[in-house]
Each structure stands twice: as structure tokens, then as C-alpha cells.
Amino acid sequence: MAKTKNNIRVKNMERGSQKGNRVRKGKALKINGSKLSQKSSKINEKSEVKVQEWMNDCPSIRISKGKKKKAPTASLRERMEGRLQGAQFRLLNEQLYTAEGTRSQKLFKKNPEAFEAYHSGFQHQVQQWEFNPLDKIIxxxxxxxxxxxxxxxxxxxxxxxxxxxxxxxxxxxxxxNEHVTACDMAHTPLPDASVDIAVFCLSLMGTNLADFILEANRVLKEGGALKIAEVESRFDGENGAKTFIHEMSKFGFKLTSKNLEKTFFYFMDFKKVDAISKRKGLPLLTLKPCMYKKR
Structure with a gap:
């Protein structure tokens, strides 16, 4: 009889341990009622990933052999938080590269915290580079x-x-911050021919790159400079870069200098030689999306 009761107790304990929050293989992680899947290419605009709230609700770690429950250590909490932030950054990064600028603008307008999360993740990536291409432009x-x-x-x-x-x-x-004007880069509030230098530093994102280049053409003065810095892999090698340069000529820009050395980044300087106001007849102008791998 005593043996039967012990067996019942053991089974109850096993059931109890299985009721805790856990991530099953092939399932998405649930955070505050929203699903976050690293493989998904769509973002639920209504969902807000709040790391701190999730960490506060994080289940305690169960220790076997009858020991007392123990809260996660600081290092474990940091690792869990880092993984969650990394997954969120990769998801937002994919959104920026695979959607039109207007769609991304609407997403971040509804949820500014998502943009802050993306920017934080991007800054983390920058710290791992040998140099920041923006420094060269500055x-x-x-x-x-x-x-x-x-x-x-x-x-x-x-x-x-x-x-x-x-x-x-x-x-x-x-x-x-107060230095930034929020807008869709295809439609800035600048007057025509009012700028001497236009800069795109790792910012030719989205599926409508042609609209951004046309806007740069509109705001630049005749003879104005266009400076582009992008990740090398987006051009698919030097041949891809040559194709991009050729297509840029159809948008009224002539190449003045380039640096296509194997330094992870490509640098290109153009000069506005012709005013282009119509989108009709222009090439699609595409670059490969830059996707960050899970570390």
C-alpha cells in the first residue's frame, strides 16, 4: 500500500514539473500572449515584446532531489534576455529589407519601441565590426x-x-532624438535642388530602393554628390557592383569614385549629372537583403 502511494506521489510530481513554461521543439516562444518565431517573415504589428516583463514572469528553475526553488542567476537572465533581443532584432531587420518603406514606417509609427529595439540590436552588431563605415564618410x-x-x-x-x-x-x-526628422525616405520635406551632399550609409533598405534614389536626385543640386556605403555581400561581388553602378547612371548619377576592396563594405561616390523626375522606364534597382545570423 505504501509503495502504491509513493508511486502516486512521484507521478504527481512529474506532472507538476511538466506544467512549467517550456519551449517545445518546433513551437514558437510565447511572450505576453504574442508569438515570436525566428523563421517568420511577418511581424504582428499589435505585438510588443517587453523583455523585462517577461523576465519578471520567468518561471523558477526546478532543482531535483527535494531542494528549494531557485531564481535564475544574473548570468542566466542576461543570456535569456540577449537571445530574445537577438531574435527580435533579426525579425525586425528582415522586415526592413523585405517590405516597402511606407509599410515599415507604419509599423514603427504604431510601435516606436520596435524601432528602438532594432536600433539597439544594430548598435550591438556595429560593435563587432572592425570599423564603422560612417566614420569614413564623416x-x-x-x-x-x-x-x-x-x-x-x-x-x-x-x-x-x-x-x-x-x-x-x-x-x-x-x-x-531632436536631430532627426521622422519620414519615409522616399518623401522628405526638402525642396528641390536644395542639398549638396546626400548620404546613404547602410540605409538602402526595403524593396523600393529606386524611390529613395529618385528622392536623392530630386533634392540634390546639379553636380551634387551622392555617397553610398553598403555591405559587400548585398552586391553579390564586384560584378553585382558594376551592374548597380550601371543602373545608377539611368537615375542621373555618374560614378566619381569607388572602393570595392574586400573590407566587408563597398563605398561609392556619384555626381548628379541629370535631373530625373519620372519613375517610368527606370530599372527596378535591387540589392540582396542583409540578414544577420544567429550567434
Whole structure:
């Protein structure tokens, strides 16, 4: 009889241990009632991933042999939080590269915290690079006349504007600080032919790149400079870069210099030689999306 009761107790304990939150193989992780799947290419615009709230609700770790429950250690909490933030960044990054700019703008307008999460994840990636391509662009602009007006497309925290003496118009989907104007980069509030230098530093994202380049053509003065820095892999090698340069000529831009060395980034400088106002007849202008691997 005693043996039967012990067996019942053991089975009850096993059932209880199985009721805790756990991530089953092939299932999506549930956070605050929303599903977050690393393989998904769609974002639920209504969902908000709040790491701290999830960590507060995180189930305690069960210790065998009758020991007391123990809360997760700081290092474990940090690892769990880091993995969650990394998954969220990759999902948002995929959204930016595989959707039109207007769609991404609507997403981040409804949920500015998502943009902040993306920017935080991006900054984490930057820290792992040997150098930041924006530093090279800043150094180049510092050598030019400080009276030249600059437009920074996809500026992030507007570090360019805070690093040079020039007047800089900083644009991005969300204004992270007072230096940034929130807008769709295909439709900025700048007048025609009002800018001397336009910059796209790792910001040619989305499926409508042609619209961004057309906007740069519109706001640039005749003879104005267009500076582009992008991840090498997006061009699929030097042949892909040559194709991109050829297509840019149809948007009214002539290549003035390039750096296609194997340094992870490609740098291209163009000059506006023709005003292009119509989208009809122009090439699609595409680059491969830049997807970050899980670390």
C-alpha cells in the first residue's frame, strides 16, 4: 500500500514539473500572449515584446532531489534576455529589407519601441565590426567646405549631424532624438535642388530602393554628390557592383569614385549629372537583403 502511494506521489510530481513554461521543439516562444518565431517573415504589428516583463514572469528553475526553488542567476537572465533581443532584432531587420518603406514606417509609427529595439540590436552588431563605415564618410565630409548642405538618409541617431560643422538634414523612420526628422525616405520635406551632399550609409533598405534614389536626385543640386556605403555581400561581388553602378547612371548619377576592396563594405561616390523626375522606364534597382545570423 505504501509503495502504491509513493508511486502516486512521484507521478504527481512529474506532472507538476511538466506544467512549467517550456519551449517545445518546433513551437514558437510565447511572450505576453504574442508569438515570436525566428523563421517568420511577418511581424504582428499589435505585438510588443517587453523583455523585462517577461523576465519578471520567468518561471523558477526546478532543482531535483527535494531542494528549494531557485531564481535564475544574473548570468542566466542576461543570456535569456540577449537571445530574445537577438531574435527580435533579426525579425525586425528582415522586415526592413523585405517590405516597402511606407509599410515599415507604419509599423514603427504604431510601435516606436520596435524601432528602438532594432536600433539597439544594430548598435550591438556595429560593435563587432572592425570599423564603422560612417566614420569614413564623416572624415570625408569634414575635409569639404562646411557651407555644403548634407542630407543623411536613414540617419539612426544622427551621429553624422553631430560630428560635422555642416548643416545636416537627418531622416529616418522614427526620430530617436531632436536631430532627426521622422519620414519615409522616399518623401522628405526638402525642396528641390536644395542639398549638396546626400548620404546613404547602410540605409538602402526595403524593396523600393529606386524611390529613395529618385528622392536623392530630386533634392540634390546639379553636380551634387551622392555617397553610398553598403555591405559587400548585398552586391553579390564586384560584378553585382558594376551592374548597380550601371543602373545608377539611368537615375542621373555618374560614378566619381569607388572602393570595392574586400573590407566587408563597398563605398561609392556619384555626381548628379541629370535631373530625373519620372519613375517610368527606370530599372527596378535591387540589392540582396542583409540578414544577420544567429550567434
Amino acid at each position: 572624415a570625408n565630409i569634414k575635409k569639404k567646405n562646411c557651407n555644403l548642405v548634407v542630407a543623411d538618409f536613414g540617419c539612426g541617431e544622427a551621429r553624422l549631424a553631430q560630428s560635422v560643422a555642416n548643416k545636416v538634414h537627418s531622416f529616418d523612420l522614427v526620430a530617436l
